[in-house]
């Protein structure tokens with residue numbers, strides 16, 4: 481893609497149940513297991529010019545199951561594993577709060593999405609959210625693509641894996657609104 485046709489695009493990607501298998505309050509870096517199609521889908525988004533950003537609720541911190549240092553070890557290993565596949569997360573945003581804390585960052589609240597758009601200077605139509613839960617969808621006017629979590633019962637209309645979700649996300653933000661072909 482030439483400089484003149486470059487469009488800034490941001491993929492705001494959920495972590496658990498979306499790119500890694502949801503282990504429910506994962507507290508062990510060795511427990512990271514990529515979801516089906518995760519690597520291929522992230523590579524597709526990268527190649528389509530998306531900046532890859534992780535947006536994740538981590539209430540296990542508020543619940544006392546693990547601390548921020550542990551979360552950072554998990555994310556360091558995740559980044560290491562992704563780097564082996566030629567992938568780089570441009571940023572990771574996490575909410576450490578619990579459901580009753582009244583914060584503005586725990587999805588479905590839009591705080592992390594808004595902050596990412598500010599940090600990367602993109603507008604809602606230049607971003608897409610990919611996630612496995614209702615809480616991921618539609619924050620701050622950003623279109624969402626739903627992916628069925630591995631090992632969960634299928635959600636009607638959801639992409640069956642992350643690669644399909646990535647293709648849908650790419651199509652949503654194709655130049656001139658046209659759907660691209662693979």
Ligand SMILES: [Mg+2]
Pocket residue numbers: 494495496497498611612613
């Ligand atoms: Mg999730």
Ligand SMILES: [Zn+2]
Pocket residue numbers: 575576577583584585586
């Ligand atoms: Zn929060």
